[in-house]
Amino acid sequence: MPALRVAILLIALLSQPAFAHGISDVDSGSLWSYDPWLLAPLYAVGIGFYVGTQRLWRHAGGGRGVSFRQVAAFWTGWLVTALATTSPLHWLGEHLFTAHMVEHELLMVVAAPLMAFARINGPLFWCLPASLRPAAGRILNLRVLALPWRFISHPVSATVLHGAALWVWHAPPLYAWALESAAVHRLQHISFFATALLFWWVLLHGRGRDRSSRVRDGIAIGCLFVTTLHSGVLGAVLTVSPRLWIPVQGALAGEFGLSPLEDQQLAGILMWVPMGTLYTGAALFFAYRWLTAVDSHTRLSLVRNVG
Template sequence: MSALSLLALLLNLIATPAMAHGIADVDTGSLWNSDPWLLAPLYVVGIGFYVGTQRLWRHAGGGRGVSFRQVGAFWTGWMIVALALTSPLHWLGERLFTAHMIEHELLMVIGAPLMAFARINGPMMWSLPASLRPAVGRSLTWPLVAKPWALVSHPISATALHGLALWAWHTPALYAWALENNAIHRLQHISFFATALLFWWVLLHGRGIGRSVRIRDGIAIACLFITVLHSGVLGALLTLSTRIWIPGQGALAGEFGLSPLEDQQLAGILMWVPMGMLYTGAALLFAYRWLTAFSARPHLPAARQAS
């Protein structure tokens, strides 16, 4: 299936009434998703980041506190997440396993790392009224908040939660439930994106074990290696399976000249290869940074080394 054929089908679907199958709350003329439970968080985060960035820059100067690169990464990631959840791709993802996989890969391995790189917690704090910021900052140090955060933000925990979300929502029972129940479907999207955001935030900014950037980068490489392995196994299982895991997922497979099983296998290939390549590419970037930091260590003079 080519990108052109996917685009052609989407244009054809936009021009025709929506089919009865599926649960997306879409406009039947355009197939754009209007679910307020998805739109509201997107708008809250987007407006909050914009307001917080403007206040921060007025206070500290443009590019300080949050860099121009981080702002660009945030809005690129935000737009990708918004399009994945609200465009006709979301509607199609309920009826085509391949589209479902594309949607969730956009969320987990493109949108989430870009927004994690932006480190949105600073601008979001600045978006609050000045009178509230100290109280909110203090609340983050409460044991009721700080201890759970310390647990989930450990690299091992973040990697495990991200992997658990990926595997759990691709079990036939939970996946089928998400196709039948809108609340569960929302929970599926939230789980994918939230655990991916946590995972990438910990790799990019987390405490790791110790304070050394080199140690943190080394841990990030290990976490990405583990993620490549287990996501690749799941993709391989989907690709090599001779039975359909979720019978209702491939309702539009025939429109692409695919059987439901072939649709599932193509989705598995997308998880196995492109997703694995993106995780591997990120690991290589961390490895480059790790090696650069190692080679940049100051060397002791020969006289001191001899002593």
Template sequence: MVTAALVLPTGSSAHGGDPGALWPSGPAWASDPRVLAPLSVSAVLFLVGTVRLWGRAGHGRGVRRWQVACFWSGWTVLALALLSPLHGWGERLFTAYMVEHELLMVIAAPLLVLARPGSAMLWALPASWRPRVGGVVRLPVLGPAWRSMRTPFSATLLHGVALWAWHMPGLYDLVLVNALAHWLQHLSFLLSALLFWWALLHGPVRSRGYGASFLYLFLTSLHTGLLGVLLTVSPRLWYPRQVAAAAEWGLTPLEDQQLAGLVMWVPAGLVYAAAALTLAGIWIRRSGPDTARQAHAA
């Protein structure tokens, strides 16, 4: 029932009896160049770089096959979230909007981080460019900032600030009427999520066995779950403009808000929990007997 509500407008459309009247030519795919350009460039760089690297080192070397699978899976999820009809539905249905955001932050972002596509993309560039492009984060201007942001605490804090700030009613209402603000919201969600997952999976804590990563994943699941709970149980509408068209899907505005809150609370929480348990298992397995017993006790 919920899935049907997400996908198919009902006959109670505010624009008439024909659900198809919502889109004269059917749900459209987005064509925003601010989205198409980086998606296209990243796909070409990764494809060309992988082919070149495997041509030099051998198939499956330098970039593992599972990394390639992670990249293209994450890239596909990202493209579907930002370009498919889901994006258009999200402008008229809060629940679809929330699904789009969760796809960005808890599915696409960790898959792309697991892929570690930077090495393959560097191989797509001319050989003389690779050292300079690869060393950008070590420049005096960027180095200190990158070292401070890549810590789990900083990355978790930035990701949390981005999430809560954009859900403040005033800023959220701006997103609904301003295309640039909408684009900036998606960009900050994606970049902060990439930083968050990178800090937990590849950052300094990796050498210490992922114990800290488990903690920060748990904290993130708490505060994102709290936001989802507040949306679900609130008796008043947070963003009346966002849920104004809910009747087109046979929902009341409050039901649309409640479903959106459930999407943030339950499915996203399950992803964070699964990731936390996986990292906890790696932490315990890599630890010595004493540390393993302490981890089990904790």
């Protein structure tokens, strides 16, 4: 059963020496990754968020400017990102398609929405010295930066970029290249996470004053419907495909009682079902907000008409 095999996979990550060969032949300490190109920005964002939050709360009071819920969401997302890119899951993801899919899903549908909810831009701005904040604000508002940001932060653009990253990196030649080149592999992870972070940020926060929350929620439902549809199609294609897309990706499939093709099929199921379920759950959340906002607006209109 796919669910049982995923459970066995996760348990195996915590007990590598239990295998007769392959994983057990590798020093357990070496299964942790310490790539400075991934860790440096991760630590920089974490330190910046912490410093900015402390300064903001000293200025405005605890929980003001950035809420306790947002802080909890950020550090949960940060920890998930760190574990996905440094733990044995990352090493195993280079040798097992299923593990690679779990890693990418953690980045795109767990860590990214949590960090988007946290609105990290505010605390990161406050982490700068007070003397530099006005200049930083002016730089960010320069036309050369504002126009591209306005384009990519449109819901349609964000949805297309997120979808393009998902489909392009699962093209067999690019996927195989990412497994062969550390630099390309870094780019793959960064593009998955960055486009997902943009996608969720736009859905959760949008353009603020440009639209009412009801309109933003309605747009979010449409974007999530499209994303659920195309990611489900990609997962289904991986699942039902009779041939291997990236043969080298399933090098350790046999250690988990899988053939390389079964490993690919299980990875496809993970994209198709759990990932689609999370996108659908998010769409239902936005639908609930949209419906309750419409209901509140209707009641308010009725009260005004009666009055």
